[in-house]
């Protein structure tokens with residue numbers, strides 16, 4: 008009688024599969040290579056480059072919240088009471104508002120402290136009773152009238168008012184130009200003090 012091998016063959020194969028396998032030999036772990044000085048230098052370079060880049064980004068982001076704004080002085084402001092100013096030239100507002108407050112026999116007036124040549128700020132020279140421009144030597148008398156150097160005309164005067172509290176209000180955007188020919192200020196507005204307070 009012929010043997011039936013058709014069932015016994017797979018059985019043999021599966022019993023082989025159940026045999027415990029020999030444990031796999033672990034591959035030896037390779038020892039970590041030590042950093043060379045070149046590696047350390049490269050790593051430091053990358054780190055510092057990244058840190059610099061991130062700092063730059065943060066600065067740019069923060070700068071966004073501080074727009075470039077020019078803080079200019081006010082152009083309409085009070086300077087105290089007329090009685091605060093005696094005869095002569097008072098320079099106490101020169102730094103803050105670029106003006107000189109002057110009084111003569113006619114009244115109180117305010118000169119805008121800008122040379123009419125190229126716009127420098129002249130210096131008041133009390134000993135010589137004149138304004139002297141340090142840039143190109145123009146000279147102006149105590150009323151701001153030019154008389155030496157390249158300045159082509161007198162210095163401008165500010166519009167003045169008395170505010171409701173009785174203080175002198177200066178408008179340094181509203182300036183008066185003196186016409187040497189007619190000896191009058193140009194663009195005087197009727198019904199206003201113009202550049203002179205008779206006080």
Ligand code: FES
Pocket residue numbers: 122123124125126127140141142143144145156157158
């Ligand atoms: S700017 Fe004053 S003399 Fe030139």
